Amino acid sequence: MPGPAPAPAASAQRRAHWPAPGAVLELLKPITWFPPIWAFACGIVASGAALSEMWPRALLGLVLAGPLVCGMSQAVNDWFDRHVDAVNEPQRPIPSGRLPGRWGLWIAIAWTLLSLGVGWALGSWGFAATAVGVALAWAYSAPPLRLKRDGWLGNAACALCYETLPWITAAAVLSGGAPDPRVVLVALLYGAGAHGIMTLNDFKSVEGDLRFGIRSLPVQLGPDRAARLACVVMAVPQAVVVALLIAWGAPFAAAAIGASLAAQGACMARLLRDPRGLAPWYNATGISLYVLGMMASAVALRGGAP
Template identity: 65%
Template sequence: MCVNQVIRARTGRTGRTDRTWPEPRALLELIKPITWFPPVWAFLCGTVSSGADPLAHWPMVLLGLALAGPVVCGMSQAANDWCDRHVDAVNEPGRPIPSGRVPAPWGLAVALAMTVLALALGRLLGPWGFGATLLAVLAAWAYSAEPLRLKRSGLWGPGLVGLCYEGLPWITGAAILSAGAPRPEVLALAALYALGAHGIMTLNDFKALEGDRAFGVNSLPVTLGPARAAKLACWVMALPQLAVIALMMLWDRPWHAAALVALLAAQAAAMRVLLRDPKARAPWYNGTGVLFYVTGMMIAAFALRGLG
């Protein structure tokens, strides 16, 4: 069955619409507020890890939160939905663009306008804040858009998302409160948690197996199969956290290390449930095991406050 036939079979339509103006609620759905939490949380971890008082710099903190969540993350979601409109017609035909509630040109216009807004706001955060914003914007388009479309790679795609969701916001939060380059310890933790997020993003790919196969998106669940991909994702999530625990001991933070060990043990228990049926359990794990992961991020951030 060809791609167009797959789309028509799943949606009962060709994906074309005569609508000129988008539905307001669908525009909000396009930028997916539920996805803003990871970068906002990572940004807060960065502000905490800097050692500075966030309340003393609250205007910059609020600007950074808006940039990390609604603007940059929202832009990346709109760009991804526009670039993935044919894939979504198979995987999730109810999404704003394939359903026709947001005409495709509007989806592109929103993504481009928010790209410009992100860069403009990023300039207000100083050289490090702007640099991180620029990298996040470039990564978002490289992930979704041709000719790069790095989401076709099960290695580079989740890695880029992990970097943009956890690493760059953390670095940005630390940089704007440090008024300069973050400390090496901060960069180390941001990099480790961004690496671990690769596994989280791999689990997120399980929901798109059918459409990814039809459109040649070589996610790890497609190339390795659900069972092997889930095992690899678990190791990718766990090993960076073990490295963080080792760093906590090296930096004389035994109580923080103990808390991280307990959170990793809880994740290991959830991983056992996940591996029984990875395709069915991946959404469950993203709602439970990931909570322990992000809690560990904040604990590690507090451990850094006294190291400056």
């Protein structure tokens, strides 16, 4: 005869040890996937590849850049930041208990292995770039390096992974070899500018960073100086891109990016009145102009600017 049914309390306890799918998705933060996906798309455009033939690799690369590598980095960061998040953002899945036990760590490891597997499928360039991205993601959040403890190093690692690396990877994977040096240079410049974007993102967590000894730039410099630095760091690389495009014979793209930079300047002037209060607003306005300039650069490079 069949045994007795498990007690309702025991069944509920077993279910409580499994995270809800919504909590897992929240851990991977889909909203953060846009920057690397956009950068990878810029690399696709700049490569000049025929998408009618290369679309499967392009699509796989977009999935790798966003849901996999970026999602993995978010899981790693949330696991090693769970004590800081308990102060700054206690509603997140791990500090709130919606991801019980060590589920956050297991998901981070699983997504790391999955990312490396997909990178392997994209060839030597794809795998090498994925390995670099994975290594930087763990170095950023995990001890002993924990690069995020210093705003200069941590922001540089994030900017490289979010902007430069996916752009160069896409250009290499889609072109089947080393990317055009001009593509590499422009990707590096936009990655350098993204250091300022990362600084603005740190304004939301100043209290927890102070409490746990994380020396973000708003903590080190104070909100006003950090905001001014972020604006300069974002603006100067774009001005260099404008000059390069003019030198390479792409005046229309240069003019478009110059206009975008001027509009960003107006937004920056407002941001500096109240950096902590207006950083989210700038992230929705000024950063949108920034990424549109990235695509204008990619289109110019695809057009074969001499």
